Amino acid sequence: MSSARLAASPAPSAGAAALADPPDWASGEGLLDDPELWSSFSRPQAGASETQGCWESHLLIEGMHCAACALNVEDALRRIPGVQSASVSAGSRRARVRWDAGIVRPSEWMQAVRRAGYRAVPAQDALAGERRRKETRQVLWRWLVAGFCMMQVMMYAWPAYVAEPGDLTLEMKQLLRWASWVITLPVLFFSCKPFFVAAGRDILQRRIGMDLPVALGMAITFVVSTAGTFEPQGIFGREVYFDSLTMFVFFLLTGRWLEQRLRQRTAGALDALMNRLPDSVLRQRADGEFERVAVHRLRPGDVLRVLPGESFPADATVLEGQTHADEALLTGESRPLPRGPGAAVIAGSHNLSAAVRVRVERTGEDTRYAQIVALMEEAAQSRPQLALLVDRLARPFLVGVLLAAAGAAARWWPQDPGHALMVAVAVLIVTCPCALSLATPAAMLAAAGTLARQGVLVRRLGALEALAHTDLVIFDKTGTLTRDALVMQGLHLRAGATRSQVLARAAALARHSLHPVSRALQATADAEKVAPWLSAQVQEQAGAGLTGLVRSAPDEVWQHVRLGSAAHCGLPAQPVAGPHAVLCDAQGWLATFEFGEDLRPDAQATVAALQAQGIEVRILSGDAPEAVARVAKQLGIAQARGGCTPQDKLEALQQARRSGRQAVVVGDGLNDGPALAGAPASFAFGQAVPLAQARADFVVLGEQLAQVEAAIRLARRTLRIVRQNLGWAIAYNAVCVPLAVVGWMPAWLAGLGMAASSLLVVVNALRLAPGWRGKESV
Template sequence: VPKMLGQQVIAGSYNLMAPVHMSVDQLGAETRYAQIVNLMERASVEKPRLALLADRIAQPFLWFVLVAAFGSAIVLWSGDHGRALMVAVSVLIVTCPCALSLATPAAMITISGALARRGVLVRRMQALEALTKIDTVVFDKTGTLSQEGMSIGQIRVKEGFDMNQALNIAAAMASHSLHPVSQALVIAYQKLHGETHAAPLTQVKELSGAGLIAESEFGALKLGSARFCDLAQPSGEASSVHLVSESGWIASFDIEEAAKADAVSSLHDLQAAGYEVVLLSGDSQPAVTSFAKKVGIQNMHGNCTPQDKLTFLQKLQHAGHQVLMVGDGLNDGPTLAMANVSVAMGQGVPLAQAQSDFVVLNNQVSMILILILQAKRTMRIIKQNLIWAFAYNIVCVPLAIAGLLPAWLAGLGMALSSLLVVGNALRLSSLPNEIAREV
């Protein structure tokens, strides 16, 4: 983002080119960075936290087992002391370690390991349950759906001028700069020809925040924005860099943020599965609109500040939507904290990752739907485990209290019940290579 004399520079910005002299206007809590952190702290307080069913019933169930065991022993103590002790032991054995206590953690640990092997770090286990209720997925653009760096899109050249020659000149000039746009021009030429065959240039100079100038066989050259090249501002959606000589315009290169390889198909799969997909970005509205069309998103919003993103997300939640936020930047921190469930990309800033429930270490957009489907699968298996655990205890505990279940059989039943629950949970250890067509 070019900055001119008198413009504000936000704390935490990276300087890509020449040294600059700045005056500090705000310190500490007054900076934009601190304001974003404050927004995240406020959002974190309001974030819903769901408790698992097994955790809610574990303590009363424990007291029930203890009362049942000792109550049975007391009732039978007056008759046969040995039988009273065996009944109490059978009640304790048949439920400890109880399948009920293994039903949830076995599944959670298994799915977290399976996801980690596929490049997804689970930071908050309880978010898996919330993920099954999601109906809206909100994406950031830069770094989340787009590849790192920029790329060159359409190239327009004046009549009679060869496109490869124009790209060669532009790449030769751009090779003297570390600016992302310059690097995109160099890479574009390298993709076509394998290397940059530098055009004969002399006196190449970079003008900070403006562009590059050079001398060539065509005379003085300029490479930069329309304003720098004294051209009319383009009306299209894409931003452009222009090459001009003393005699006039030579070529224009549209600058694009290339979508990740799996972005289009992954977003299509999400929408086909019934999820509303929204794009929020701090970039200009024309750039966001252009990118959204490219990846197939209909609902997009540009020029969003961190507060704008947070307000938009709160409106969705107040309308009854369960929102999954996917982002990676500093501006995404507040919305990641407020969302019902949040996912940060592995290349994102630490501040964003700290507020997320999941981190996609491999940066693949396709993992979002896989994560949702596996969360639903996990909840199904947990429910199966809980149903089995309840049924097992409803049948076996009364039998043990009645003295119809000897200690050895109680131990065998306990072991088999626990193995069944763990075995069912181990089904989560393998994830599909392709997205299952189930919701």
């Protein structure tokens, strides 16, 4: 295929466009019952099939605003036969459902969510973003109407506040009330609609949500003011409160709109990573032409054309074209990587510079991208202990709010019924626990998003709390502090020999072996650009070394050399500690090469940074004690132990816990499973293990050990912000509730306080987001 043809982008036919259109799950829940589509939003558990077995689905819940909403959705899902478990996070608005395909179909539990008054869509729904934008526009319109009407009502209410006795006649006062009543109607029926709809849904379902007290306060205020307008001489005729109603509606909508925008920003990294795949892609037909098809229809062996700016939809191999790929969120590599014919590209990475033709190798759950998304969904769904406690207290708290409002109204009713009801309204609004329910998840999700952008996936949000308290970090050695390969660290030469000649002789033999020492010699020769020598009759004796003939040029005489142990070369043991190799020729000893483990470039700086924070660092490794001691000495680590089995590591971890230490384990995820799973918080480097098998709380996608220290610093900042949020939410209620009960807080000020408290919590959490330019740095 020519490059011109490769760059072209023919318009898809109508049939192809139909295939490419993403399903609108929200409007056609029956589509979800097609087993072919289950893999696009669900994962089969062990032994599951299309007709039986357990599947796990991850969903976005639309229309949810608080912890009570999350409990309502959970209850609705758990009542469906065949749903084994359901967990909903109010902070991320995501749900995880495990269901039995032999008993229930997805449309049944999706309809249960709809009947509960919410909307459930697959987490990767292509149209969810558009619906969120539409919802944001609606909130903005409601806010604008409330703001405009508020200003008009305040204009009519102002004379009543400043007029002296006798300045306003009864007719003028009544006319101003009627004008305020008319202008308040759009606020009540348009701007307040979401609150009334949610409250009505809760009443029909015989439950209590956080919108119920707010809607009740709005309704009471309007009814009291309307009664005062229609019957000025009645018990409620002394004063009307249309200005308070429009004002606190405006403040509530201001807080909700800003909270929605900021919440999307704090979780932006999670959403960006989980929605990187395109909706459709150009696939080559049998006749060589391309058609646009939905991504879920791809199969291994398909040939695709990926245009600049698009994401690669599957793990694939480049067949034609040269481009650069952005894999930053998937591998932690910040620089665009060149990709040409024969190179592998991974699903979810971005094609930056040119159109390429690729062959699909892996799709769906088999791709590394799918494994990353699974971890991210698990993190977004998990709930820290503090958040679980707040969620459990949400419903009892709301019952207490209603009782407190009723008590306040009863206390003030004998003196002034109108004022008594407005005191009750202030109590209903000011005590809404939105800020309390957002305090922990908002900060945790912001931190998880920041870590994701830096190449660290969070599997369990609660681990951030444990990480913030750590005072001991236990490292594995091989594959964690060090790389798998050896490096040459020293060279001893026979008098008259040169470094380049010795390296050339050794590399000529080493090219015929896969031993780590041979690889290290080849790497050193290549790095120093040593001219290659010729070799012949090379033989390898397992566990001993290499023997062969070498020469620098075709017209030179062959030289017989040996490379390996001292015994292999017929020499006495060398006075060298650690891994080494000896090179000898016909005259005897020629050179001794000393090798050491290749420490990660940032290992020493990371250990020093941890120790500077007062965190003790230890090494527990299965490698030989001598090798462990050498690495510990290089890094300045006082306590190091070698020869450890996985059970030994777990016992050492338990001993540290019994002594009151809060330990973090850092391993390669291969043989550290028990210790990683048993630690309060743990890290694994994701390059070494399939992510689905990683048992750590944090998975580092790149090779930077410094991410561990950065994550600990971020966790400590996160916990500080969580405490600030909880402190603010508790202090706000402790101060404002008594003021509302004694009648010193008007309804409009209660609305402002409620909106400001929720907004402050989210803004404070936003300090953890990547784009924040505060004084503290992650």
